Amino acid sequence: ELASLAALAPAYLLLAAGLCIIMLNYGTQVVYIPLLISLGETRRNIFLGYHYYRALIIAVAMGTSALLWALVPGEVSSLGLRNIPSILAVLVTASALGSIIGTIYARWKWVATVLLVLVFGSFGGVGGFSVAGGGEDVAHLIEKGAQAMASFPWWLGVTALLALAADMAFQWFLLRRQEVKL
Numbered sequence: 001e002l003a004s005l006a007a008l009a010p011a012y013l014l015l016a017a018g019l020c021i022i023m024l025n026y027g028t029q030v031v032y033i034p035l036l037i038s039l040g041e042t043r044r045n046i047f048l049g050y051h052y053y054r055a056l057i058i059a060v061a062m063g064t065s066a067l068l069w070a071l072v073p074g075e076v077s078s079l080g081l082r083n084i085p086s087i088l089a090v091l092v093t094a095s096a097l098g099s100i101i102g103t104i105y106a107r108w109k110w111v112a113t114v115l116l117v118l119v120f121g122s123f124g125g126v127g128g129f130s131v132a133g134g135g136e137d138v139a140h141l142i143e144k145g146a147q148a149m150a151s152f153p154w155w156l157g158v159t160a161l162l163a164l165a166a167d168m169a170f171q172w173f174l175l176r177r178q179e180v181k182l
Contacts, residue, residue, distance in 0.1 A: 010065030017061035022098030029102025089160035096163035
């Protein structure tokens with residue numbers, strides 16, 4: 001059972017990293033970036049530092065998961081290692097989504113709140129469905145999805161790149177015009 005837990009632990013780590021990076025990016029856009037501007041930090045340093053910490057979170061989560069999967073033999077580990085590019089694309093998309101929601105919050109608070117409710121409500125709904133349904137159907141669905149994504153789907157890579165490009169453009173545009181209200 002320890003080998004089974006060790007093989008599934010990276011999946012839980014990646015799920016937690018995805019959810020945390022959405023929340024951290026949202027919170028950074030709403031609180032931390034205005035604080036840095038008010039303290040006189042350059043917008044260029046804010047922009048570069050923000051993207052550095054995002055890349056670092058994704059790299060640590062991916063590296064830890066890949067290492068655990070490489071050390072633990074089995075089908076789950078093998079499937080996880082085959083899905084590394086797809087998982088990376090999903091984490092980049094989640095990171096961009098959290099940042100875009102934070103950028104939207106700076107202008108339209110109610111729209112960002114609705115988006116957050118939809119994103120986290122969906123995760124909660126899937127989690128609730130898996131517990132209420134005994135977990136059998138959802139586990140089977142996740143396994144089929146993982147097998148389908150083992151050969152990196154082109155649309156997932158394009159989605160990650162477009163989301164990241166839109167996020168960077170929106171953030172830079174907002175950062176250039178952002179003012180701090182005291």
